[in-house]
Amino acid sequence: MKFTIQKAQLNEAIQHVSRAISNRTTVPILLGIKMDVHHDGVTLTASDTDIWIQSFVPTQTNEETVVQVEKTGSIVVPAKFFIEIIRKLPTKDIHMISDNRQQILITSGSTEIQLTGLDSDEYPSLPRISEKNSFSISSHLLDHMIHQVSFAVSANESTPVLTGVLWNLKDEILKFVATDRHRLASIEKKIPGSEGKEFQHIVISGKNLNELSKILPEQDGMIDVVVSENQVLFRLGQVLFYTRILDGTYPDTSKIIPQSYRTELSFHVKPLSDAIERAYLLSREEKTNIVRLTSEDHPTQVEISSSSNELGKVIEQLEIIRSVGEQLRISFNSKYMLDVLRVIKQDTIHIGFTGAMSPMILKCEAEEGILHLILPYRTTN
Amino acid sequence: MKFTIQKAQLNEAIQHVSRAISNRTTVPILLGIKMDVHHDGVTLTASDTDIWIQSFVPTQTNEETVVQVEKTGSIVVPAKFFIEIIRKLPTKDIHMISDNRQQILITSGSTEIQLTGLDSDEYPSLPRISEKNSFSISSHLLDHMIHQVSFAVSANESTPVLTGVLWNLKDEILKFVATDRHRLASIEKKIPGSEGKEFQHIVISGKNLNELSKILPEQDGMIDVVVSENQVLFRLGQVLFYTRILDGTYPDTSKIIPQSYRTELSFHVKPLSDAIERAYLLSREEKTNIVRLTSEDHPTQVEISSSSNELGKVIEQLEIIRSVGEQLRISFNSKYMLDVLRVIKQDTIHIGFTGAMSPMILKCEAEEGILHLILPYRTTN
Numbered sequence: 001m002k003f004t005i006q007k008a009q010l011n012e013a014i015q016h017v018s019r020a021i022s023n024r025t026t027v028p029i030l031l032g033i034k035m036d037v038h039h040d041g042v043t044l045t046a047s048d049t050d051i052w053i054q055s056f057v058p059t060q061t062n063e064e065t066v067v068q069v070e071k072t073g074s075i076v077v078p079a080k081f082f083i084e085i086i087r088k089l090p091t092k093d094i095h096m097i098s099d100n101r102q103q104i105l106i107t108s109g110s111t112e113i114q115l116t117g118l119d120s121d122e123y124p125s126l127p128r129i130s131e132k133n134s135f136s137i138s139s140h141l142l143d144h145m146i147h148q149v150s151f152a153v154s155a156n157e158s159t160p161v162l163t164g165v166l167w168n169l170k171d172e173i174l175k176f177v178a179t180d181r182h183r184l185a186s187i188e189k190k191i192p193g194s195e196g197k198e199f200q201h202i203v204i205s206g207k208n209l210n211e212l213s214k215i216l217p218e219q220d221g222m223i224d225v226v227v228s229e230n231q232v233l234f235r236l237g238q239v240l241f242y243t244r245i246l247d248g249t250y251p252d253t254s255k256i257i258p259q260s261y262r263t264e265l266s267f268h269v270k271p272l273s274d275a276i277e278r279a280y281l282l283s284r285e286e287k288t289n290i291v292r293l294t295s296e297d298h299p300t301q302v303e304i305s306s307s308s309n310e311l312g313k314v315i316e317q318l319e320i321i322r323s324v325g326e327q328l329r330i331s332f333n334s335k336y337m338l339d340v341l342r343v344i345k346q347d348t349i350h351i352g353f354t355g356a357m358s359p360m361i362l363k364c365e366a367e368e369g370i371l372h373l374i375l376p377y378r379t380t381n
Numbered sequence: 382m383k384f385t386i387q388k389a390q391l392n393e394a395i396q397h398v399s400r401a402i403s404n405r406t407t408v409p410i411l412l413g414i415k416m417d418v419h420h421d422g423v424t425l426t427a428s429d430t431d432i433w434i435q436s437f438v439p440t441q442t443n444e445e446t447v448v449q450v451e452k453t454g455s456i457v458v459p460a461k462f463f464i465e466i467i468r469k470l471p472t473k474d475i476h477m478i479s480d481n482r483q484q485i486l487i488t489s490g491s492t493e494i495q496l497t498g499l500d501s502d503e504y505p506s507l508p509r510i511s512e513k514n515s516f517s518i519s520s521h522l523l524d525h526m527i528h529q530v531s532f533a534v535s536a537n538e539s540t541p542v543l544t545g546v547l548w549n550l551k552d553e554i555l556k557f558v559a560t561d562r563h564r565l566a567s568i569e570k571k572i573p574g575s576e577g578k579e580f581q582h583i584v585i586s587g588k589n590l591n592e593l594s595k596i597l598p599e600q601d602g603m604i605d606v607v608v609s610e611n612q613v614l615f616r617l618g619q620v621l622f623y624t625r626i627l628d629g630t631y632p633d634t635s636k637i638i639p640q641s642y643r644t645e646l647s648f649h650v651k652p653l654s655d656a657i658e659r660a661y662l663l664s665r666e667e668k669t670n671i672v673r674l675t676s677e678d679h680p681t682q683v684e685i686s687s688s689s690n691e692l693g694k695v696i697e698q699l700e701i702i703r704s705v706g707e708q709l710r711i712s713f714n715s716k717y718m719l720d721v722l723r724v725i726k727q728d729t730i731h732i733g734f735t736g737a738m739s740p741m742i743l744k745c746e747a748e749e750g751i752l753h754l755i756l757p758y759r760t761t762n
Contacts, residue, residue, distance in 0.1 A: 115692060315495075317491040
């Protein structure tokens with residue numbers, strides 16, 4: 001192969017695919033980036049076998065010549081060094097040439113780099129995917145949905161299916177659910193144009209969805225989502241992102257969500273978040289993160305408190321917007337609550353309780369379709 | 382004690398002293414911050430026994446009341462939690478009250494914190510220091526001098542004296558030297574007003590000088606430096622910074638600095654730094670960081686190169702400003718060179734060589750008093 005490419009565009013493509021490179025891979029060739037030079041542009045591919053990212057740099061964009069191809073060809077370059085050196089090259093255009101012996105010569109101004117590559121034929125092939133089941137979604141909406149739930153997946157690899165987010169699409173409603181058995185996050189949104197499309201029990205790694213979220217373009221646009229038997233493909237402009245569907249049966253979570261409440265409280269998000277944060281700082285020292293919420297005599301105020309044997313106590317009186325139903329004393333993991341409050345973009349939040357031992361349900365009044373659940377702690381005092 | 386203090390000023394004082402807190406301390410009370418409340422203000426003290434930092438918040442600044450003292454007293458508060466919680470308190474003013482049983486109650490708006498403190502009598506006393514030997518220096522100059530040399534101290538604790546910076550003051554010239562046996566950095570500057578002051582062989586931990594540098598005020602001002610038998614005290618406004626003088630005899634480095642050169646090269650700093658950086662990226666993969674500089678046939682150009690058995694080679698032709706003397710081939714640790722180039726604020730640098738096995742000397746032509754030395758690698762090829 002022999003071609004000249006603009007550094008900025010090559011760099012952008014490298015940044016995209018580099019997210020798939022894992023230093024922990026046991027397959028040496030996956031420490032590389034595959035570069036395929038065709039007459040219409042340059043394709044970069046990287047994978048850790050769990051995700052695959054492919055980014056294409058076309059020869060022309062907006063009538064500007066980005067790549068000039070003199071000879072097509074393929075090679076695998078060592079990713080870590082390639083990523084860093086390309087960023088540091090002195091000129092706007094970079095020239096690359098490689099021979100049959102997997103040697104590649106990179107030239108930029110008076111800088112010459114001779115790199116030993118690997119045979120691209122040894123690089124594993126992209127997952128095969130059937131285009132049968134696909135729909136389109138706004139990238140901003142997808143990003144929002146990922147952020148609402150991905151923090152709630154389990155970090156425990158011993159139940160792999162719980163490290164994923166459950167996807168369902170039916171009757172134009174896309175629903176995401178994540179749970180680690182102590183809390184649950186779910187969001188459902190209408191996807192216009194998805195009439196007749198349907199899938200169920202597709203589970204995608206929460207970590208991979210976070211990686212996808214990082215390469216979503218800042219400007220909103222439509223993304224194609226192709227759901228195949230073992231893989232889901234996200235097609236965002238010139239970038240393809242493949243992620244494996246997790247094996248295993250996702251638990252039925254519908255039954256743990258209470259349908260009515262014994263106590264309902266409405267809060268301003270910021271003061272609630274600040275108060276929980278302060279109580280968390282102390283409870284963290286006890287490793288439990290336990291914070292107690294008490295709604296007693298006062299109709300417009302609750303008490304937030306935590307204590308540590310060694311350090312002391314934090315006690316706050318917090319103004320609330322509304323209180324309905326019974327008085328309440330409940331203890332919960334304040335980190336779970338902070339995780340929820342951090343993703344809530346609304347000013348107010350509504351929390352429903354069905355007793356000190358039953359799940360708390362957090363909902364936004366200003367945005368439908370979002371539901372967060374936190375299981376309380378069973379404490380004796 | 383009983384007092385009210387403005388959060389912003391308390392926070393600033395906490396930020397200063399918190400740099401002395403070490404989580405690795407074996408003395409439990411040093412995990413705390415000592416708080417002394419007098420009629421004229423509040424003093425915070427923290428230490429890891431190696432450094433001591435004291436910060437004073439006066440009751441009045443610029444005719445504004447910052448602290449209102451109702452009752453004097455002292456207590457030691459748990460540092461980690463205290464630092465974080467004060468920053469997160471909701472109101473501008475914070476009220477604190479403590480009893481004889483080392484309980485402290487912190488109130489801010491409707492937030493109440495009960496903390497268990499420790500007896501301030503148990504806290505070790507500040508180092509005693511004689512004010513006999515002292516001088517004043519501009520804080521910007523001190524910061525500049527620290528940055529020019531502190532990176533070159535040894536990271537190897539087995540020779541503690543080399544982890545420090547050697548200070549000498551004589552004939553109004555303050556000189557700093559740092560070396561790790563592979564490289565050396567030195568700077569000397571005139572200190573107006575230090576006539577008649579003199580000290581020699583004072584060695585101060587490079588790490589501690591970097592900590593000091595972080596709390597130097599952004600605005601230039603004069604700092605008092607008090608050099609005592611075992612300690613050096615830096616007095617910067619309301620903050621006192623004590624650091625221990627390191628034991629041991631600092632090696633005589635004067636003899637290793639060549640007085641004449643066989644080759645002299647002048648470079649523009651930025652292109653040199655960029656070229657070395659690219660060569661470093663490859664050499665780093667070999668763990669040696671070896672980069673070679675070759676000045677041969679061309680009078681206005683040198684070659685910078687590095688190679689890795691596994692990856693390949695980087696070769697660059699670099700324009701230089703001037704070349705005097707013999708042709709040269711020298712190999713050196715590129716990280717050491719980058720460390721020097723990073724602190725050079727001038728556009729050009731002058732490098733003197735006395736052969737492939739002899740020290741390289743880097744000097745700024747535009748700023749006197751700075752000298753950096755790098756020992757080359759003895760390579761066979």
